[in-house]
Amino acid sequence: MNRQELKHVLGRVARAFPRARRWPLSTWGLTRDETGELKRGGVALGELLERYRSPLYVVDQARLDGNAARFLATPLGCARGAEPYYSYKTNPVPRVLQRLHQQGVGAEVASPYELWLALELGVPPAAIVFDAPAKTPDAVALAIDRGIGLINLNGRPEIALVAELARARHKRPRVGLRVVVPGGRAGQFGERIETGAALEAFREAQARPELDVVGLHSHVNGEIASTAALEALVNPMLTFTEQLRRELGLELEVLDFGGNLACPTVSRLPERARRLAVTFGREPDPRPPESVLSIEDYLAQLIGQVERHASAHGVARPRIFLEPGRAMTGDTMMLLTRVLSVRGRDEAGATWAILDAGINVAEPVPHEYHHLLAVAPRSAETQRYRLTGPSCTMGDLLYPAWELPELAAGDALAIMDTGAYFVPLSTCFSFARPAIVSVHDGQVEELRRAETFEDLVARDGVRDVRRPRPLGVPAGSRADLRH
């Protein structure tokens, strides 16, 4: 058996595994009308593309409102709920942010721009949490002047910075300190509990009369998809609050458990899955959504544990801050795209299709599971496609292996769960960025207009670009270009 034959046999074996189980359309708030065309929020997706052009990001407003309400609910048996502050960096679309704020969600900002944006959007300063690995003096000064709810210091280097700016302004900002729980990766973030550095940082902050030390803040590494992952964060944080009380007499008002709750229908693709898809055409298996900790179970476990801990130690129940990102918006947006061109089958039996959306607007797709659906399938039978974006690089391979009904140029596809890290990681690589619309009850609203070619050169000495100085040569052969 030669190499080619071996690959062929291995490919058949790899693809013989059970195909990825398809979840019901209701998983994504989708329906199909009598012609088989997909609808969301009562709007036919094909019509949306006709009206707003392709590609197009589409926000499901009911899903957005629903996720906000779920995060704001008080679990059964708990005294109060948590206080969610949406992680702006995850999907900083002003109209999406405003909608969340109108539901009662606060803002978690991680840069001077995001702080500015939250204030511009009219978010009450008390409903803003300011995180960032290295805060600039200007941004800290603004945060102090406006009296934002909580400034989470990333560690000891920030204590003096914030204290001195506060003293100069005769203010006493509310601060928390970011810590790393035992066994956690620190990277550029926080002070370690296990080395004693976290305790020392609290001692140092407490000694600065300009600082109102109210909070303890931590994130896990990676994502929280299970009870065990949540416990690995909550247990050591609660234990550390006892140490703070015992050794520093510090009773914290706020416990900020950060973000990282998983989006149930999105999961990181293991490197092996990607290789199997590229080499053998095997469609990746998604993680079953029901195996992922839901917003409700996450809140019930987390709040319940904090409340039991407080009552066991006879202390006031702290406020619980959360900074959800992908769990809040990941499944509230999708990306519609059209097939530009279909190429014949390659030697591996896959048909190549080139879409008008690629890594420029769907950066996470090559390394995360994002379900893909035909908007108006031509048939019930499927075949195996390799789907690339429109840019002139082999790296623009979105789906190395995906079963779809037969495709032709112009057909529309829906890439699901694009509400986390698609818009902020989008680029202008060869193409302008798409519009964003929302759908709700059969209504469509434009949240962000599509970028124009003129927008792409608006910062470039416009006079030169729009009225080009003639190069002094008539159109002609290349040699004419030289001066």
Next chain:
Amino acid sequence: MNRQELKHVLGRVARAFPRARRWPLSTWGLTRDETGELKRGGVALGELLERYRSPLYVVDQARLDGNAARFLATPLGCARGAEPYYSYKTNPVPRVLQRLHQQGVGAEVASPYELWLALELGVPPAAIVFDAPAKTPDAVALAIDRGIGLINLNGRPEIALVAELARARHKRPRVGLRVVVPGGRAGQFGERIETGAALEAFREAQARPELDVVGLHSHVNGEIASTAALEALVNPMLTFTEQLRRELGLELEVLDFGGNLACPTVSRLPERARRLAVTFGREPDPRPPESVLSIEDYLAQLIGQVERHASAHGVARPRIFLEPGRAMTGDTMMLLTRVLSVRGRDEAGATWAILDAGINVAEPVPHEYHHLLAVAPRSAETQRYRLTGPSCTMGDLLYPAWELPELAAGDALAIMDTGAYFVPLSTCFSFARPAIVSVHDGQVEELRRAETFEDLVARDGVRDVRRPRPLGVPAGSRADLRH
């Protein structure tokens, strides 16, 4: 020996290998003034940052002009030179593109936006080559109407598309066909020579009277850094021209050898180098620039071979098109950045420093070698740093291990060779995008102004953002946010 001790010993061994050899500053057109501060184009880099704020992209105009002149030169012993068409997608900054065009370089465009931009910039249509894996009818119609120099069809699906649009407009566009040389990866590009598909595509195109079939086009996979890599492209292309002449009587006017010539001071970091840097703090070894095929040797070998082949077969010497990207501009730009914050040493003995430039403006740095220099070193001694960007994610790790003089907040660093795929792959992830200036003979010119916060929301229903509808609640506790 426990795990921690083992890691410590292995780390010492890994770092004991010879340190990356430091090339002379002239490699990058840099000098240091009497105080030790870096200058480029006669301009002190610290002053540049003062004036234009950090981070900042800086174009070296002399280097840009020089690279253009090198690509336009006729090698000794050759009858004529090649015709370079700059790959717009690599660094689509209008003023950079205009400068190249003024030197006599044409435009290689790979999307409707890039085609529009070249025409807006006043590039004569004959000096434009249009590539793209899937061209839209609108863009093809524009290309035909304006009579651009060469439309490279990506394969059979595009033949009918272009022919039909040409017939409707009574024009006869000049087209080439993209092929894949034997053994090459095709991906979404081209037709294979070895399967006969490329020949069939030429036959089909030649049968369409609406098409003026003038060109043969191919790219290699990966980069061309050696004589052998270039031969692997040129030999099979020349052999295929004989087949086209023999079987179709087709004498091609243009051979388009695409791009992919390496930038000598940039190289892809092997996964192993990245792991050694992350785990053991070993600074990656760069590829020696002198081992990389120079522009001059590339041209001499390529043009010489084509001319010898033509003369041996008694045919006219074809025009030679090139589509350089990184070899033209990779080393013509750098990125200046400042240290925002320095954190104490971690357990592995590395000091963490957080910069104001991260993967948002330096996407290639984690996986490519880009030299890094202190603009005004505080000492001759160095220590080991881990350098991250400013965004709130552990993934923003630019340099896991790099020896630098002692750093303090405010210090400036220069990331070298950012003229390929930095600007087009930049994002608005938590931060606005920087300005671009050029330096030349002590003069500074702003090519692109920095993005403002207002720019970032300019497409978002501005009235709502700039004059926020009050949420109807006074600033106060989070509960006030609920309506």
